[in-house]
Amino acid sequence: MYQRLQLLVLCLTLFLCACLPNGKRFLVEERYEEGIRTFQQVLQKDPQNPKANYYVGRFYLAQEKPEKALPYLRRAVQLAPDKADYHFWLGVAYWAVRDFEKERKSYQQALRLNKNYVPARLYLAHNLLDNGQWAAALKEYDKVLKKDPYHPEALYNRGLALKKLNKPEEEIKAWKRYLKYYPRGRWALRAVDHLNGLGDFSYRNFTIGYRRVTLKNISFAPGTDKILPEAKPSLKVLGSILSINKKIALKIIGYKKGDPVLAKARAKAVKDYLLENFPDIAPSRLTYDGYGRAERVKIKNKTYFLDKSISFVTLRK
């Protein structure tokens, strides 16, 4: 008899759940206004429905109306205090109204309910970073990376936290780790700026045509002009840009302190590689030269001398 009763309750619960509209679908399909209308109808009949309150809050938040979202998300949390994701999204809504303290408390509550909830831990880390609590932020980013070792936000902001903590060696490692997985885009450009600012030029930003591009240092086998495999992905990026924008004319400059012949040979090797792998690049678009001295690179108020390097200068865009 008891088992039949349990089965009946289960069926009823499943039936009721099936009757609720699919909130996730509205979110995924970005049909926010429709979602609000649909779930408001549910709330008219059942104002204490936590899921309906949650979704209305989510839809308003997605429309960047956090003031409207907050009452619904607060109610959802009150009605279902054991739901970690309700607390998380309440935290996000608090962030949207720049109530950073309440934001933090919401994420902390989400994590008390589910310590493996990565989004809450990541945004908690962001909140701590924004609040200037660098060590605490770093700790949380490290916890995120234990669960998700490739998370770009955690990887990048880890570098920032280490910068603020004045730990240059660890900071360099952090930037390199970020660039290893995310060597393209505006955050890569910034990561390289940070890296170069610490005197590490294993990655550099060059202006190719109108674009700023991150390239890994073009490395060669010692004493030779043989390009090492790790340099090739960057050369392929360069070659692709030159293939797409046929107007760009580039000068490749080799530097090798005390050895102008090798410097020039290395620059030529880069040109040859590009022409070989990207036959639609007209040879006349690529010129090269070499110097038997260190390359001078100025970063803010400091000048660095790179004993061996390859540099790229756009001659025509």
Added chain:
Amino acid sequence: MANAQSPGNNDVVNMARTAGVSEALLNRLLSLAKAHQLSPADIKLFLQALVSAQKEKIPLNPLMSKIEEGLAKRVPPQTIARALEQEIDNYCYVQELVLGAISQPGNKIISSEDLNILVDSVSLGISRPELAHFIELAPSAPLSMLAIAVENLALLKQINFNLKLAEQILFTGLRFKCFTPSWRYLARVIAAARERGISDQDIARITLQTIRENKDFKDLMNSLGFTGRNLRHGPTVGQSDNTATTR
């Protein structure tokens, strides 16, 4: 309305109904009176305030909320009534000021929300001459933007942000008409930036640059070194658009 009434109050209640105070609001007041065991004299004070506000076409819900809040905090009803009087007076002043300053007939539609923000700013510490000065210097600014600017000025004054720099930021923002709703929380962000050790001068420099370059509030936060949040989907793997810049 039943209970907590005296013959005198019946007259005031009828006057309130005649003036246009809704039955729902009157019942709300009755419930409060019962819950807080208000005397007939206190109820009369509140009713008179509501009637006065209704006659001036001032939204009553914010006033009711203030009554509720005051009673919940056990503020004496006479003190609440005095605060309501002041609020009504501020509201009339602001309304007059704004209507007088608006030059385009089309702009005579004034949102009560914006007016409430301006009135609250006066309560938060913006003096009437300051408010008048603001409106005078930015007469063509939309009311919603003016409200945002004044509210932020009130909050920035509270946190002792350099007043000259605050005014410079806000007047520039009004001139460039950049104060969309997301700028409402400028003061909170500035307060948080100061907590991180960014000087008022640097904050002002960055904010002014953002305004002059017609960038949005998210850009400002980014420039001040804040991280972002994805309001639609939360953090997603592979998107590094929520990273902070260093400051």
